[in-house]
Amino acid sequence: MENKVVDVLESQMHYIEEGSGDPILFLHGIPISSHVWPNVIPHLSTLGRCIAVDLIGFGKSGKPDIEYSITDHIRYIEAFIQALHLERITLVMYGWGSIMGFNYAMHNQSHCKGLVFYESYIRPVTQEDFLLPMHGLLGSSSDKPLQTYLQELPLDNNITNKLIDAYSNLLQKSQLPKLMIYSVPGLITSIATVMWAKEHLSNLESIEIGENDPVMMGESISIWLQAIEQACTTRNA
Numbered sequence: 710m711e712n713k714v715v716d717v718l719e720s721q722m723h724y725i726e727e728g729s730g731d732p733i734l735f736l737h738g739i740p741i742s743s744h745v746w747p748n749v750i751p752h753l754s755t756l757g758r759c760i761a762v763d764l765i766g767f768g769k770s771g772k773p774d775i776e777y778s779i780t781d782h783i784r785y786i787e788a789f790i791q792a793l794h795l796e797r798i799t800l801v802m803y804g805w806g807s808i809m810g811f812n813y814a815m816h817n818q819s820h821c822k823g824l825v826f827y828e829s830y831i832r833p834v835t836q837e838d839f840l841l842p843m844h845g846l847l848g849s850s851s852d853k854p855l856q857t858y859l860q861e862l863p864l865d866n867n868i869t870n871k872l873i874d875a876y877s878n879l880l881q882k883s884q885l886p887k888l889m890i891y892s893v894p895g896l897i898t899s900i901a902t903v904m905w906a907k908e909h910l911s912n913l914e915s916i917e918i919g920e921n922d923p924v925m926m927g928e929s930i931s932i933w934l935q936a937i938e939q940a941c942t943t944r945n946a
Contacts, residue, residue: 721771722789732796823937828895889910
């Protein structure tokens with residue numbers, strides 16, 4: 710895997726890349742980095758150009774003097790995609806990375822090929838949706854990006870929940886192929902969330918994996934992505 714950087718909005722964003730073809734863009738959650746993806750990427754690098762970016766302020770990406778609000782992260786991801794001229798994107802999203810990814814996909818559906826999500830925000834959440842491990846993050850922090858993340862958890866944040874609600878409504882109408890990967894219990898994904906997704910999201914496949922099982926995640930995405938390609942080839946034949 711190659712380590713690369715690209716200039717984005719007067720800063721730099723770091724990413725790792727492997728493979729060639731249509732882009733498969735990996736968006737990590739907060740407060741982690743692209744280091745969650747190296748054991749997933751080898752299962753997909755023969756199917757496309759795998760790009761795992763560090764969100765601005767995290768990993769090896771720049772730490773500009775910004776608020777690190779969810780709107781900042783959305784702005785930087787959109788600029789990152791533009792800087793790399795990515796089209797026909799398969800988005801692989803984890804946690805808060807899904808807010809940025811879904812927001813991009815729902816406003817740029819013609820640039821997207823499919824959506825994969827794990828522990829993701831597919832509908833507005835309440836306190837009851839979060840299990841004890843997530844509550845453990847609600848302490849204080851001196852790290853600015855993490856501190857903003859804790860303040861903006863969409864438990865009581867009207868702005869973030871309105872944003873999630875907006876793309877959730879669009880997501881329900883979207884015919885883009887979707888793969889929901891989940892483990893139960895999860896930090897964010899509850900049984901109720903899984904059932905909601907199966908009832909409300911079209912063109913959806915779902916698979917349960919063991920918690921933090923990157924091999925099964927990579928293999929599941931690979932099988933799903935190959936099926937999408939086969940279906941596309943058949944339609945165009």
